[in-house]
Amino acid sequence: MADSGCSEDVAVIGNTDITSEESDSINNTMAESQTDLLRKMEINVAEAEKRTGKNTVNMQETYTVYLIETRAVEAVTEGGLPPAPDSLWRRYSEFELLRTYLLVTYPYIVVPPLPEKRAEFVWHKLSADNLDPDFVERRRVGLENFLLRVASHPVLSSDKIFFFFLTEEKNWREEVLETGFQDKADSRLKSLSAMYRVKNPDKRFTALKQYSDELNTVISQLLRVRARVADRLYGVYKVHGNYGRVFSEWSAIENEMGDGLQSAGHHMDTYAASIDDILEEEEHYADQLKEYLFYTDAVRSVCRKHDLIQYELEMVAQDLASKKQQKEELSTGTVRIFSLKGMTSKLFGQESPEQKESRLAALEQSIQEGEAAVKDKVSECQDFVRAAWDDVERFKEQKDRDLREALISYAIMQISMCKKGIQVWSNAKECFNKM
Amino acid sequence: MSVGAPRGLASSGQKPITEMLHPLSAAEEPLPPVPDVSDRGDKESGLTNGTPPVEASSPACTSLLINRLQLEENLEADARDLYISTETKDLFVTVDDPKKHVSTMETYITYRVSTKTTRVEFDLPEYCVRRRYQDFDWLRIKLEDSQPTHLIPPLPEKFVMKGVVDRFSEEFVETRMKALDKFLKRVADHPVLSFNPHLNSFLSVKDLNKRQGLALLTKVGESVKQVAGGYKLRARPPEFCAMGEYLDTFSQKLGTIDRIAQRILKEQSEYLTELRDYGSVYTSWAGSEDELRRPLEAVAGSVSTCCGAGDDLSENMSQDFLPVLREYVLYIESMKNVLRKRDQSQAEYEGRLEAAVLRRQEDKTPMPVEVEKCQDKVECFNADLKADWERWQSNKRQDFRQLLTGMADKNIHYYEKCQAAWESLVTLLQEKQSEDKGIETN
Secondary structure (H helix, E strand, O other): OOOOOOOOOOOOOOOOOOOHHHHHHHHHHHHHOOOHHHHHEEEEEEEEEEEEEEOOOOOEEEEEEEEEEEEEOOOOOOOOOOOOOEEEEEEHHHHHHHHHHHHHHOOOOOOOOOOOOOOOOOOOOOOOOOOOHHHHHHHHHHHHHHHHHHHOOOOHHHOHHHHHHHHOOOOHHHHHHHOOHHHHHHHHHHHHHOOOOOOOOOHHHHHHHHHHHHHHHHHHHHHHHHHHHHHHHHHHHHHHHHHHHHHHHHHOOOOOOHHHHHHHHHHHHHHHHHHHHHHHHHHHHHHHHHHHHHHHHHHHHHHHHHHHHHHHHHHHHHHHHHHHHHHHHHHHOOOOOOOHHHHHHHHHOOOOHHHHHHHHHHHHHHHHHHHHHHHHHHHHHHHHHHHHHHHHHHHHHHHHHHHHHHHHHHHHHHHHHHHHHHHHHHHHHHHHHOO | OOOOOOOOOOOOOOHHHHHHOOOOOOOOOOOOOOOOOOOOOHHHHHOOOOOOOOOOOOOOOHHHHHHHHHHHHOOOOOOOOOOOOOOOOOEEEEEEEEEEEEOOOOEEEEEEEEEEEOOOOOOOOEEEEEEEHHHHHHHHHHHHHHOOOOOOOOOOOOOOOOOOOOOOOHHHHHHHHHHHHHHHHHHHHOOOHHHOHHHHHHHHOOOHHHHHHHHHHHHHHHHHHHHHHOOOOOOOOHHHHHHHHHHHHHHHHHHHHHHHHHHHHHHHHHHHHHHHHHHHHHHHHHOOOOOOHHHHHHHHHHHHHHHHHHHHHHHHHHHHHHHHHHHHHHHHHHHHHHHHHHHHHHHHHHHHHHHHHHHHHHHOOOOOHHHHHHHHHHHHHHHHHHHHHHHHHHHHHHHHHHHHHHHHHHHHHHHHHHHHHHHHHHHHHHHHHHHHHHHHHO
16 A cells, blocks of 8 residues: 555655654555645655743743755755755644634635644553653654645645745744734634524535534544553553563572573563553554544534524525515505514604605615625525535545555554564463473 | 282282382281371282271382382383373373252262273273262372372362352363363372272272261371371471472462463453453444445454454463462472471481480380381382472473463464454455555546
8 A cells, every 4th residue: 555656756755753654655645636736845844852932921931843844846956866955943833823824714624633732542651741752753743744634635735824834934923914814713713602593504514514523422432442442451461571570580490491481481571561662553543543533623613614604694695585575565564574663653653755765765775785795695605615515525535545544554553463472472382392 | 919809909010019029018017097107008008909908018118119110111211201101001081071960958060080991900991980079089188198108189179269159150160170180180190199099999989978988087087197296307308498498489489470360361351341342433433434334344343353362362361271370389289298298207207216216325225116117117208209209390390381382372372363353354455445446547
């Protein structure tokens, strides 16, 4: 799998650690969806470093920065070697700012998620500390993954702010704020938190929301149970280490059996120690699951944005309908809808024909505006639905592909663990045979 | 050799020994009815089957003689293999077929004890009797009493150890039966114990119940003897000290291994519980997916297979591994008992010797015969013990080699099963993938 579909033109510089297999497979699926950006540029989060500095409230804090490297794809120096990449440092909060910008600017896109802010679903041995080197390393991989996902997205990859994020260290913050996305951010917040009833929900979006909720639940469950399984497996392996010690002690009082016991004991120690690497490797699988867990939030927010637009449409349509009703009543003199003017005129006497004429004209005007508003909203809704559904389809295919890859690599990890187990016990058996 | 008794059988492979016997042999010395340390059961009285056990004391100690015999006749045999080699093995015993018996008084289990033999000490070449635990216990006590200088293999615990264990559960009965089989096989393979008349009765007599009464008597006799002992040991020979120390340490290590194994079982059980939950989450996930349904169900399947393999491994640990370990601890206790008895007889000898020396100094009384007999007894005891020790060590080595390689094997099988389950998953998933790719490129 790692070799299929890999284009030579875009050899994304992956990291050379154990994750390369998994991220390679994801990188390869992204390479298949070639964007202009990726055709031109290689992107890579190469390193992580600790920094200390004063924060916004003038207090010393320690934080981590990540080195983003970019390099033109076909650039070659005179020596035939690729040139040194351009690079800049970014911290996690800047990634968060970028993502918020993307969410607000492209509400119809399922925006790729960031790696988790704090370590969750940990099994006891794994550190939940943000400054722990293993966590930092996994976060580095996750951030690179995020950038590559955005860079390979047909719509997001052409965003200028994203490009500047990769290339301009100093002024990027100002540029983002200049887009004025903050204002839109407020409305987005509204859409996420408000509760409102949509009269004619789009069935597809209802189903999508339900699916996304189900996926969220099941992946959370899976991650929780997986952490418990890891805990227990750790216990099983580590207790075997005790065999190592007791065999060693026992071998001291034996003559012929001594050597066999002693060597077997060493193999038991090896067995016990092997679980650390095994479980560390499994964390990558957990990270892949987490990415899709967070993706469900992005899907949900697209659905809610759609709900909001639909709701607004229904509101303006309703408003228009009510105005038309009013006009009809005014012209025919029947009162079907309660209006304050109507009431007051009933109470305090009929209005003059001039008043009626001017009110009718105002209503007519309002109706025209309302019709234009409805037309706009319908168009907005249709555009949104079209664009969103396109992206949702793309997302679904990506999800199916990625998760199947993840399952395969998980199975491969399990096979590797079994092989190690067989090896160790076979070695021990040989020693026992020599007893 | 006296063979006057009706059921007396000429010893088959033992002729050379009998010819080498000391003139002061069986039936010459009248002995007290209560068996004491000077019992010399074995070969001699084996030949006088049917008569009440007339134990003769003989300075020609059987183990020394056996050793000499083996050195002369089996020059090529492995020096450590002091059991009767399989080619000359002429007594085969098996314990199997447990059955529950319900009577008005009690409920108990009996086991079938099958014997095949060419020995002339037995009337028939084959026997098949049913015995219960009580009967094995009876045999053990009789052997201990009639062969005090020999190590008698242990029986599984009489009473169940931890909490409330079902005495009639399949697992318990199975485990106990295997231990009883081992016990009987060890006795039957012992060059001295296998000729014991009590063993013969145990294997051949239909109804052992009449003999039970004696069990009580001999138990009483045992304790009386020990109280009457009261001699203090001066200097234990270093080789026996070493044995004692070894047994203490070994016992300790086995206890540790037992605890480790139990801990592993516990962790494993908790792991398997979580793993089962884990598998079922994949199944429920599959329910909300289309493309991923089959892959997820397949993952759940692989996880489930691993659970099954894990269950098998745990079962093996508790059924086969732990019981054998525990039985060895009992074996060590038996050996320690024999060492204690040896100490006792040495102490008695030294005590009597000292008393005799003092008396001789006083009034020139010559050394009484008892003292010489004690000395012989001690020497025989020491020789028997050393021979049994070697046998025990050799057996221990074999038993543990078997036990530990068995444990390694089970673990290997566990991983092999799991590996196969995951490999079939990978095949399935990759097949589907190339199918899809084929569709795409078309």
